[in-house]
Amino acid sequence: MTFSRRGLLAAAALLAPTASAQAQDRLPPVSIRRSEVSVSRTLTIARPDLPVPTDRGMLFYVQHAINRNVLVYAARQRPDGGLDPQRPVEVFWRRFGDENGNRRELSFFERVFAFGISTQSIDQARHSARIAGYRERDAVIDVGSDGTPRALMTVGARTMRIVYAYAEAEDRRFIPKIHHIDIHGIDIASGEALRERVRLDM
Numbered sequence: 001m002t003f004s005r006r007g008l009l010a011a012a013a014l015l016a017p018t019a020s021a022q023a024q025d026r027l028p029p030v031s032i033r034r035s036e037v038s039v040s041r042t043l044t045i046a047r048p049d050l051p052v053p054t055d056r057g058m059l060f061y062v063q064h065a066i067n068r069n070v071l072v073y074a075a076r077q078r079p080d081g082g083l084d085p086q087r088p089v090e091v092f093w094r095r096f097g098d099e100n101g102n103r104r105e106l107s108f109f110e111r112v113f114a115f116g117i118s119t120q121s122i123d124q125a126r127h128s129a130r131i132a133g134y135r136e137r138d139a140v141i142d143v144g145s146d147g148t149p150r151a152l153m154t155v156g157a158r159t160m161r162i163v164y165a166y167a168e169a170e171d172r173r174f175i176p177k178i179h180h181i182d183i184h185g186i187d188i189a190s191g192e193a194l195r196e197r198v199r200l201d202m
Contacts, residue, residue, distance in 0.1 A: 036053055036197045037155055043193040044185060046166035051096045064167040068096040071115055075141065075149030085157040088127045088141055100199050160185035160194045
């Protein structure tokens, strides 16, 4: 499994509000040290002190160690509950750090190089999705039997419904150092909680 160097550096730059986008090319290459999967009975809460968004149609959210702002990935649904075929997913910030959780749209740079999402129809009910900074891996967006939209990702031989991700990062002058990214979710077959930890060298 690999991450896009450009995307990871862009994502790191955007986590810290003082980071310079131009600083990304001054960093050494990013590489994956290893990926680890753990299984438990209940979902691990990485940071109970951080806010959790409650947006309608939320697929998953992304927290990080640098501030309280949270990225939200949410499904766009038609009145009948199906996914909007033209734009099934939207991405935006909840600015808990300085704006009381107000919504803010992604900037052009954020959308194109880091957090934006592209989708492609699989059939009438499902879409494949890729995050701009993580193009080597797809998720499948659909609506479950209970009418709840979900993002599914393959982890080894399992299929996980993604709940949230957490980036452990250290704030620095230009671009934060990301130590690891934890992707948390639920195995749709067994109901067990999964965490995939991706460790980075950067």
